[in-house]
Amino acid sequence: MKRLAELVLESATDYAIITMDLKGLITSWSPGAENILGWPREKIIGKPIDHIFTPEDRAKDVPSKELGNALTHGRSIDERWHCRQDGSTFWASGEMLPLLEDGQPEGFLKILRDRTPQKRAEELQHLLTQELGHRIKNMIAVTQSIVNQSFRNAEDIPTAKKAITDRLAVLSSAQDILLAGNTDGTPLADLLAKSVAVTEDVTRGSRIKMNGPEVHVGPRAAMSIALIFHELLTNALKYGALSQAEGWVDLSWRFGDLKGVPALDMVWTENGGPAVVAPTRTGFGSRLVQSGITGTRSVVELEFAPQGLQCRIHAVLKDIQEN
Incomplete structure (x- = not known):
């Protein structure tokens, strides 16, 4: 079953699938995330999710608000500009979900899709x-x-x-x-x-x-x-x-x-x-x-x-x- 989940993640190259801990530090980075956002997995794991948000959104504390909304409401849906590793921006349709263990939040799951066109x-x-x-x-x-x-x-x-x-x-x-x-x-x-x-x-x-x-x-x-x-x-x-x-x-x-x-x-x-x-x-x-x-x-x-x-x-x- 674990291998099946890995195969699904590897094949979903049109979607960025990212997990984070409760502090918003990235714990997993799918091939789709690397394809869309540009960062290799080994260079982004352990970094704050803030990296993929625009400077304007970081200044408004949008990443933390998105995490908070996911915890409060069970999900946080947004459409906004995000940043790639090279500094370029793209319009993404995204959803943030809390990861639960025995009903308690253990981290977050974020799914993004490039909707720039x-x-x-x-x-x-x-x-x-x-x-x-x-x-x-x-x-x-x-x-x-x-x-x-x-x-x-x-x-x-x-x-x-x-x-x-x-x-x-x-x-x-x-x-x-x-x-x-x-x-x-x-x-x-x-x-x-x-x-x-x-x-x-x-x-x-x-x-x-x-x-x-x-x-x-x-x-x-x-x-x-x-x-x-x-x-x-x-x-x-x-x-x-x-x-x-x-x-x-x-x-x-x-x-x-x-x-x-x-x-x-x-x-x-x-x-x-x-x-x-x-x-x-x-x-x-x-x-x-x-x-x-x-x-x-x-x-x-x-x-x-x-x-x-x-x-x-x-x-x-x-x-x-x-x-």
């Missing part, structure tokens, strides 16, 4: 849920603003409907890129290409020349950038360079600085269009452009030059990439 999966799921909730709230807020402002500035219902439809199409297009799952963020070149492509006359896209280094932007900034450049495009199609057959647009970006902080400079320059006249009223589109990139430290400069509108946006690079 499950813990990491739970943490990732929680993070993704929070991120999804955050994005949904942002999308709802942006959508509400688009609808309200489009109706407020439209001359009639069909005009408002067209403005809302176009702007929501841009949001949808930007969201498609965000959902592609690039962990480094959204490629700015792809985002801008999608933003300027959402027009009735897609052939005009060939007259928009884009150029700039590879750079990725965060989700909140991506939606804001998409909307800003859609507004510039819409204005160019109605009144600016793209309203003329020979007109064209330069859309470029480069790394620069904003008040000594690394920044991204984006420039929209119209050429070959009708003479530019500064607007006499500020609509939703103009306010959206002039407000800059949401969630970033940014500066917008609009120049109504005779040869065509120029819009320069300077935004702190870190803000664009993280927001």
Whole structure:
């Protein structure tokens, strides 16, 4: 029977099975314990069970409390981080039981199982849920603003409907890129290409020349950038360079600085269009452009030059990439 018990212990390599005396000193150490925790049996026998607890838990006297709970309640169940010999940590599901002889405690039995993959999966799921909730709230807020402002500035219902439809199409297009799952963020070149492509006359896209280094932007900034450049495009199609057959647009970006902080400079320059006249009223589109990139430290400069509108946006690079 003793040999059978030894065989069970030796084969249970997915579980750490440890016994201790009443002082919490380790008296036996299974092959599974060595596999999970790293200490060879000969180097851990006689050591306090405290060794496998994190410094934070040792400071809170968690090992002694676990022993006490086992004696008081007949068992102590816990899920917490534990330490390996090399200093790394793992998430363990564990149970502490008192060992009884004639009804009297003679020591303790602790069984641990490494549950780190499950813990990491739970943490990732929680993070993704929070991120999804955050994005949904942002999308709802942006959508509400688009609808309200489009109706407020439209001359009639069909005009408002067209403005809302176009702007929501841009949001949808930007969201498609965000959902592609690039962990480094959204490629700015792809985002801008999608933003300027959402027009009735897609052939005009060939007259928009884009150029700039590879750079990725965060989700909140991506939606804001998409909307800003859609507004510039819409204005160019109605009144600016793209309203003329020979007109064209330069859309470029480069790394620069904003008040000594690394920044991204984006420039929209119209050429070959009708003479530019500064607007006499500020609509939703103009306010959206002039407000800059949401969630970033940014500066917008609009120049109504005779040869065509120029819009320069300077935004702190870190803000664009993280927001």
